[in-house]
Amino acid sequence: MNDDELPAIQVDVHEEGGRARAGRIPCEIGSNLIFKTHNLAAYFFAKWEPVVFDLMLLAASVEFCDRVRRRPALGWGRAFELRLPVHDPDVWNQKNVSDTLHDALELLTGDQWKVTFIKRRKPALEPAQELFYLDTGAEAVIPFSDGLDSRAVGALMAEEYGSRLVRVRLGSKKKDHPKDSFGRKQPFMTLPYQVKPGASHFIESTARSRGFKFAVLSGSAAYFAKAGKVIVPESGQGALGPTLVPVGQAYEDYRNHPRFMKYMTAFFKALLGCDIAFVFPRLWFTKGETLKAYMALSGGKNVEWSKTRSCWQDNRHVSVNNHRRQCGICAACMLRRLSVHAADLEEPADTYVWENLSAPTFDAGVAKGFDKKTRAQKQYAIAGTLHLDHLAYLKQSRAAERPLNLAAFQLARALGESEAAIRIKLDRLLSQHEKEWKTYMNSLGPQSFVVQWADNDQSA
Structure with missing residues (x-):
């Protein structure tokens, strides 16, 4: 264009x-x-x-x-x-x-x-030096947030790296500004800037630039900590799914994709002269497999995972009787519910606005007392369901062979591996997702509005 x-x-x-x-x-x-x-x-x-x-x-x-x-x-x-x-x-x-x-x-x-x-007309004001404590010998940084992958992969990587792992806070909640065991303040625990629209409101919500923010803040932390790696906590469906099966008519989503991170590595090298590698330890695993591995660390007793959030919708749209929930039907929530089921875990029904996905209709699945249903929410729900369904049946589609070969080619270049090796890993990931999706659909029952959407799309 x-x-x-x-x-x-x-x-x-x-x-x-x-x-x-x-x-x-x-x-x-x-x-x-x-x-x-x-x-x-x-x-x-x-x-x-x-x-x-x-x-x-x-x-x-x-x-x-x-x-x-x-x-x-x-x-x-x-x-x-x-x-x-x-x-x-x-x-x-x-x-x-x-x-x-x-x-x-x-x-x-x-x-x-x-x-x-x-x-610049005048230099920016330097912040006063404050005493922040950072263990020497840092090898990797990992961003953490309220998300499920963030919590799970952070724990898995802490097992591997111990004190050589540095956490970077990408949100702004003060309760999430941890100190070390001696009570000392840790660096990288506050978001360094805030963006405001001015007199009007921000009106575009696709937020693809969030990937640049993630890479800049985590890469800057790696630079200052003299660590050579940034760990991207996303599991396979979240990292690769949005490029393999774009939602609706949207452009492919590269926010957590190795190809974009390879470009950021080149940018950091050009600007700062440092080598920062973005690594994906859970790229070839589903979110359900990652959650299961995380639970295995505690012998299945950890309950912290249930306090995480996957939904991107704000309080105004997902509150029931003045209590904030997660919507339960957007692409992120659907992947979460699928993954919780795949990991043999359960959540209370009131975790979500749409409590019952086994209900025969979209409207029947919503919590009592919720009066903010919109046409957009139903569109999000259909798009999220069909995204996961299309990803599950991708390998069975003749039309998908060329896109899968292209994906393998791009991933091979980004990760420095052969296309053949990448294709084996990609096929295993897609097969595992298909298995988890089919099992989850069966658990909802044939009358489920989610199952009906998926079945109607496949027969269309």
Whole structure:
């Protein structure tokens, strides 16, 4: 698609007191992109490096761009022109830095990007040095959040790395800012910036730029901790499923894919001169297998997994009698419910707004007292169900042979393995997902509205 066929979005990031050029969307540092001194200190605990601050400013600016204008109703892509002030534009305007940055952003978001850099009028304020404690000899960093994969893989990797594993908090909840056993503050435990829309609201929810934010923050932590690895906690269905079977008419989702992370490795090398590898220890396992392995660490007694969240919907849409739940029917919730079943675990019905997936109709499955059903929720539910169903039967489709071969080719290049070896692993993952999905569908019974959706689609 040519530039003039895509909706153009021009954004000027500027310092406090500055102005955007005529016709550009203004994005002000301090108002739209907010950096808190203490939060920055949690990253720059060893020394101040302006280029890494500029990298975080870039990640925040990309998020602002991604969310400020809606994607077109027909098609997907947008054409962004983003200008932002940095401490040393010569560093950012190097060809290998610019090329690797644009490669990563365009693969990730499915948009066209033109990012330019100008000189800051005055340097950013350095955070005051605070005492944060980091064990020496760090080998890997892992992001943690409220998610199920994050909790499970964090525990599995702690078994392997022990004190050589550094955790990075990608959320902002204070209760999740852990200290070590001596009560000492740990670095990387606060989100260093906040992105706000200004007078209006953010209106685009696809949030593909979240993958760039993840890579920048975890990669920056690896850089400061002198660790060579970032562990991506996603299991196989979540990492590869969205590119093998895109949901609806959406562009392939590369947020947790090795191909995108390979591009980020090249970008970090060009910008910072360091080698940071993004590794996927659970790439060839289902989420259910990962959860089962996690439970085995405690002999099946761990209950922390049940406190995690998979649903992306906010309180306004998933509260029942003023208590926040998970929706239970989006793609993320459906994968969670499938995985909990595959791991031979159970959750209380009131974990979800849609308590009963065995109900004969979508409306009959919802919790009593929930009065916020929308057409969009049903569309999310159908899309999530069919995504997992299509993934389960992918190997049986003749039309899927070429996409599977392409996926194996891309993964082989990203992971440095042979296509033949990758295809064996991919086939095993898909077979395991198919087995888990069929077993779960059988458990819901033939009258289930979920089973009916899947059956009707297969016979269509």
